[in-house]
Amino acid sequence: MEGEKLILDKYIELSRDMGGKASIEGDTVHIIVPSEKLVEAASKLFNEYQCDFRVCVGTDERPLNGYFTITHIFTDNRNGLYVLLKTYIEPQDPKVPSITNAVPGADWCEMEARDLLGIEFTGRTPYRLVLPPEWPKGLHPLRKDVPYNYRPQIRGVSEKVSTTTETGVIPIGPYHPALHEPEYFELYVEGEKVVDVKYRGFHVHRGIEKLGETRMTYQQVNFLAERICGICGFEHSSCYALAVEKAAKLDVPERAQFIRSIVLEVERIHSHLLWLGVAFHVLGYDTGFMHVWRIRERVMYLAELLTGSRKTYGINLIGGVRRDINEEKKQKTLEVLRELEKEYKGLIEVALSVPQVRKRASGTGVLPREDALKLSVEGPTARASGIDKDARRDLPYAAYKYASFRVPVYTEGDNLARLLVRVDELVESMAIIEQLLDKIPKGPILLEKYEIPEGRVGVQVVEAPRGGDVHFVITGHGKPYRWRVRAPTYSNIPALRVMLRDQPLADAPLTIASIDPCFSCTDRVLIVRENGRREWLRLTGGLKI
Amino acid sequence: MSFVKKIIKPVEVLVVASKTGRVTIKYPFEEPWISPEFRGKIEIDPTKCIGCGACVNACPPNALEMIESEDKKTLRYFVGRCIFCWRCIDVCPVGAIKGTRNFELATNDPLDLYDYIVHNRVKCRECGKVTGETTRMLKYVLEKAFVTENYNNKCPDCRKKIFINAISMRRTGPVGEKT
CATH class of the missing domain: 3.30.460.80 (NADH:ubiquinone oxidoreductase Nqo5 subunit)
Incomplete structure (x- = not known):
């Protein structure tokens, strides 16, 4: 005290x-x-x-x-x-x-x-980051006097990112079969070696923050928040609900918090399994990819059993959750976890013994600790570079204070370290679910009556599989006055520049994949385009590393 | 681990594979792997729906919409926008919406994606103007809360008029008549 x-x-x-x-x-x-x-x-x-x-x-x-x-x-x-x-x-x-x-x-x-x-x-060099280059100057979509459905008449122009002729330029994206999402990397190479990288993201303009502040109600935003990310959506909706509950000082039933934590861990398991599959695929070990995704299917079924949907669970509301875990579901969950653990451990042992996996992952895409600290990177990317941070332990939310778990930290900072962090975290997550299912208290799962006063501020960090999600809410009348979302990839992408530099080109796809990027979560901001002047973009140009 | 074992280890995946066998199923000839808790398409029972619009207010993606016309109120459900959250089922006061496990919704006729439930709007017995509520909603409210027979089936304006008239009659005589 x-x-x-x-x-x-x-x-x-x-x-x-x-x-x-x-x-x-x-x-x-x-x-x-x-x-x-x-x-x-x-x-x-x-x-x-x-x-x-x-x-x-x-x-x-x-x-x-x-x-x-x-x-x-x-x-x-x-x-x-x-x-x-x-x-x-x-x-x-x-x-x-x-x-x-x-x-x-x-x-x-x-x-x-x-x-x-x-x-x-x-005191810094400004550049346009989020809005497209043709967007008119002086129109700022998140200002309160701009209506959410306002669409300026604009004509798209093509945008040229690089002007250099000194080095070879290899463009990746914005639509690339290996990337799943629209983002654009420009790798500058000298021979086989990458010397610099530019990133152009923010191609997906969904206007999520503006929608949440204008058109939707408190409860509806939960479902919108869940759709920020296709993989870690439940983290976003939990984060939003927890932020509003913190702002309004609601006393949410313990049982609801336990269920949230359990489902959050289920999501972490399936997300890490998905990532492991993708990583093996990128490494050229497709057998591992198939088998990891096969055991992932059990987790998807488990998620569906617990929540009603494979993804976008839709069970979060402000004040609690919508689906209870009864005895039958509890037994089924434990059964699935037991089988999963056995199968996973055997499989991962085999996969990590494959020479090409270890050889290609170790020593590539190194992110030194100092750079990681400077750039405030998140999640497994930070933990693989020796930064011991995990919001579940450091800023306990939901029911994590009732579970004991280890936060795996590696100091190498390379792709193998990021892989091993996730491998270890999976086992921890399974243990957390077992502990929480054992300790789950009885009681209601949803707060029936509550009030959300206006003008309060709530901030919440929820540890998503990729790092900490941050939701910032200022409460308003019937809906949030301001709702700011930050997905973990937002802080991890700038670190790619450090990781990719001076590396062989062939390792670039794995390094990009190693932060488990989720570009659409990062680009959740606004809008379309307009007749206007074309601007040169300075991408991450203001940042001196 | 001895050297030979280390070399041989990756081959163990063959054991895993042969133990597992085939995991894919011959969909659509075999039943898909769906849990009993799965949330699919919703079905609205037109005989129970009262057209109150609670589901429309709760629906996050606007899949349920209330289309108002001169004398009809139409609840439209569009599967294309539905996110299968079943919030409408939570909020429906009469339990008219039922969830199903149906997820095979592809169709070659876009009209199949819409469901309509048409309600009649109440006409004011006094002035003939249509009011906001549907006939069934009125019936539902009358069952729950007792409103004097005199006031139901009348638009808010007429109700006000009758009320003021009734009071003034008691005290000073009819409104607007000057002696």
């Missing part, structure tokens, strides 16, 4: 030094600082207090208080605290100092806020 007080004092002192104010709500520390002190405060949080940078959120709060705001979300993993660093920005000519020099991981989210809200960041 004494220690906890000291830690909170540290943050209050920080805000006092910066001429701001701090308030504490549950596990969230809200710090408001004047904008000229923002960089100093962020740098202190990131470098001195070793907080983990997650994402920044720009909000149009003009209808509420006449200002734009930017909130940098940090998490203090050692003490299980969320630290929100917020600053108000004048609505005329919104300008705020950029924190990318202190926190390189903030590069993308600042540019996203610039595109979608028109907040200018000083």
